[in-house]
Amino acid sequence: MALPVRNTVAKLSSSTPSNLSLVASITSILQTLNPQDSDTSNLNPEPLKQFSSNLNPNLVIQVIKNQNNPYHALFFFNWASRPVPNPNNYFHTHLCYVVITDVLLSQSLISTAYTLLQKSHKLSDFMFGRFIKAFGDRGDVRGAIDWFHKAKSFESGRCLFSYNAVLGVLVRANRVNLAKAFYDQIVKEELVKPDDFTYTTMIRGFCKMDMIENARKVFDEMSCEPNLVTYNTLIDGFCKKGDLESSRGILNRMMQSKTYLPDVVTYSTLIDGYCKKGEIHEAMNCMEEMVKQGCQPNVLTYNSLIEGLCLTANVDEAKRMMTRMRLNGLKDDVTTHTSILKGFCIAGRSSEAIKHLG
Structure with missing residues (x-):
């Protein structure tokens, strides 16, 4: 917030x-x-x-x-x-x-x-939120919670900034169950209305702890419009779980809402997810869709595709992808070349790997 x-x-x-x-x-x-x-x-x-x-x-x-x-x-x-x-x-x-x-x-x-x-x-509630975050940044979760209670007393419970701040501290500290208790308190007391930051923080926490169904539940219960970070967080959670169908479903919902359009993070996350599952054709299609939507791939996008192609021994296509990346004004990096070398080795072309190193 x-x-x-x-x-x-x-x-x-x-x-x-x-x-x-x-x-x-x-x-x-x-x-x-x-x-x-x-x-x-x-x-x-x-x-x-x-x-x-x-x-x-x-x-x-x-x-x-x-x-x-x-x-x-x-x-x-x-x-x-x-x-x-x-x-x-x-x-x-x-x-x-x-x-x-x-x-x-x-x-x-x-x-x-x-x-x-x-x-x-x-x-004010906003300023108390700064104190809570400061304690969280120092790794002092107990201190952050103490300051939250001061804020709650000062504002008679109407302290959304402070709630959001303490949720952020707890999620960063991997105390997601405790964060859920605070979140449930917000919902139960009804003194403040959760906003997109509240929901996104909880979704991020659940995804972080591999509790993807809990994240989906929070998403489905949102009383306000998800923002771009909310969508991208849940898409990333499903991709890490290997559930690309659900990730695509969230993308489709985003497109239908027309409030937010997918950005380079959205598409790159999906492409990386497809590549990690070995679904290179779907990853390539996703990249073409991305370009048609006027969203330009970045180095991370290309590196995901290059790594995916190399892991399936399609190193020649990976090299063409690297050339495409260069033609689009992007500079290949250590990750790019590490994938190419790995691809040559997987394809049994170790001599070409040595030549590439030179």
Whole structure:
């Protein structure tokens, strides 16, 4: 769910020459002041006043992200929250709070981040989700769950971001049964409505643990439209299980919905699945369908086909496929040539394998 925010942050923080100069100047001053903890009462922010008229969310985000020391970022953030003078009536946006929170959490400054948000009245389900993810990134599942319960208490259970964050942590930690318990809690309490992120996370978890029927059940029960990642996750799950018929069924459902079209990941996943089952003809047909749909194969697509052809000793066709890949502007790699060498050996053409190495 946080993806749109991350994309916006990236867009906002794109650097311009004038901003780069300002960022460098501000960073130099911060390094001179050199705050080393959150208590900066002994530091005089007077040198920063010259930048008051330049303050805007874009600049503030760039400065924060440019700091190696999180306390430098925090000092600047605190100063910019109440600059004197303030000719442009600058104030921090939601994205500014997201960026400083992420910086502090990345350095394990949990209480500092929490205090900042609490004093600023910016604690929210979304922000709690950042704390939960931060604990998950550190491998601290218990900590992530503790912060989820704080979020649930704070939001009286209406905390979809936090639910999604804890589901993501548990799935990454392979605690899928526990994730299912949280998911069932969402469904039972009906305080929040699961979204596509909720369902996709559970589908990914079940596929990861080879519980494909559970994944299909979640997919069939979705109360919202699946997104492209949802479709691709389930298709990949069925392909890994060797159930290409069900994978194709999900692809057909995607085509019928017309909300999302298959992309290079969708087709490459199917092609790899067919190749691993030795169904090269189906894989080739899938690639032709892919091209007709205006979706261009990438190196992974070609490598799957090349490996499939080589495993069936059809090394000459594999070499033609490599040529086709080159003509389409793609560069063959180690995986490509490893498959070709394997193909020569399987076909009993070891001398040609040696020649290919040269």
